[in-house]
Amino acid sequence: MTTRTPLDEARDQLSSAVKTLGYEQGIYDMLAAPRREMTVSIPLRRDDGRVELVTGHRVQHNLTRGPAKGGLRFSPDVDLDEVRALAMWMTWKCALVDVPYGGAKGGIRIDPRLYSQSELERVTRRYTSEIMPIIGPEKDIPAPDIGTDEQTMAWMMDTYSASQGHTVLGVVTGKPVSLGGSLGRASATSRGVTIVALEALAALGEEPSESTAAVQGFGKVGRGAARFLAQAGVAVTAVSDQYGAIMNPDGLDIASVEAFVDETGSVVGHPGSYAIDGPSILTLRCTVLVPAAVEGVLNADNAARVQAQIVVEGANGPTTASADRILQAHGVMVVPDILANAGGVIVSYFEWVQANQAYWWSESEVEQRLADRMKSAWDDVTLYARDHFLSLRDAATCLAVQRVADAHVLRGLYP
Numbered sequence: 001m002t003t004r005t006p007l008d009e010a011r012d013q014l015s016s017a018v019k020t021l022g023y024e025q026g027i028y029d030m031l032a033a034p035r036r037e038m039t040v041s042i043p044l045r046r047d048d049g050r051v052e053l054v055t056g057h058r059v060q061h062n063l064t065r066g067p068a069k070g071g072l073r074f075s076p077d078v079d080l081d082e083v084r085a086l087a088m089w090m091t092w093k094c095a096l097v098d099v100p101y102g103g104a105k106g107g108i109r110i111d112p113r114l115y116s117q118s119e120l121e122r123v124t125r126r127y128t129s130e131i132m133p134i135i136g137p138e139k140d141i142p143a144p145d146i147g148t149d150e151q152t153m154a155w156m157m158d159t160y161s162a163s164q165g166h167t168v169l170g171v172v173t174g175k176p177v178s179l180g181g182s183l184g185r186a187s188a189t190s191r192g193v194t195i196v197a198l199e200a201l202a203a204l205g206e207e208p209s210e211s212t213a214a215v216q217g218f219g220k221v222g223r224g225a226a227r228f229l230a231q232a233g234v235a236v237t238a239v240s241d242q243y244g245a246i247m248n249p250d251g252l253d254i255a256s257v258e259a260f261v262d263e264t265g266s267v268v269g270h271p272g273s274y275a276i277d278g279p280s281i282l283t284l285r286c287t288v289l290v291p292a293a294v295e296g297v298l299n300a301d302n303a304a305r306v307q308a309q310i311v312v313e314g315a316n317g318p319t320t321a322s323a324d325r326i327l328q329a330h331g332v333m334v335v336p337d338i339l340a341n342a343g344g345v346i347v348s349y350f351e352w353v354q355a356n357q358a359y360w361w362s363e364s365e366v367e368q369r370l371a372d373r374m375k376s377a378w379d380d381v382t383l384y385a386r387d388h389f390l391s392l393r394d395a396a397t398c399l400a401v402q403r404v405a406d407a408h409v410l411r412g413l414y415p
């Protein structure tokens, strides 16, 4: 059996939406292929003087509704098909929450843990300069993703600005607040995940205070999601990171897990918990499971063993198409990634709007606008799912594909 890539999964989702919507094959063909992609070789000078060649990609999946938008990932697993899938999901995500962007993604095939800060700075700056012709506040706006952070964005903004001869704050989002970033951006994805998790609990008639959650991944998305879910009264009984998973059936003290991670670099060994096998976090008995790490973790091998009532996809593409079918057959509600983790790009949009106007909003204003958009996207998706007898994923993908296809038809074909 050939292994399926995230791109196969993304194309399957698109194909099923195109069928449901009754569109012709031409629409599928147009939306299955990226509009533009660039692969660059980056010569990286290591601190010891050696030169290493690193590969980077930037894929712009769609530009119909506005400039392309999406994160930049540093990971040894990056490959072009993965970046293509992630770029396609960004198109749907931006359309679903109605921010005026197309979708893009970037990736550099590098394990950032093995490089010094100055090496990471050099690789970031050279990558930015290589993809310079296709990025810009009106063209394509990168943001952080796995392995990158606000410092990466500061270097990208500086490199782009140096080439233009003036500061261009709108070229990337997820920048440090002191350098044109938005208040509330860092926590936005986790807040969004929590908002839809609470909506999903309410839809099933479950009280947060009587619910439990397991969160896979303790990075930019999972860590905040665990904190906000705990603050909402949910007992977060298990969390994990790349080193392993920990559990406490009475609920972990998330503030103390966070302090432990800041001190040691991992959740493993936290004194108020016991260790469990990493992947088993996905099959624990809990109300809400939040996969907030990488693609494809819920698949045909483990989907039938998932005991959660609700899966809230903090990561992009954590559930394969075959796992989706199994979860649906078992009555598990899956809140799809393009809805569940859209909080990040929503506040990226707010950051870009603020930067372009050089006028900054308060944190509470950002959070209120984020909550409004997440809730209205939740309402749109659940209503569409109910009216058309679809899963939340199919409903979300159909709504998004429809918005992109409508824009495409209205613009017409050039020449």
Ligand code: GLU
Residues within 6 Å of the ligand: 069, 070, 071, 072, 141, 142, 143, 144, 145, 146, 173, 316, 341, 342, 344, 345, 346, 348
């Ligand atoms: N990397 C994030 C995502 O996958 C954020 C993208 C952005 O803000 O542009 O949604």
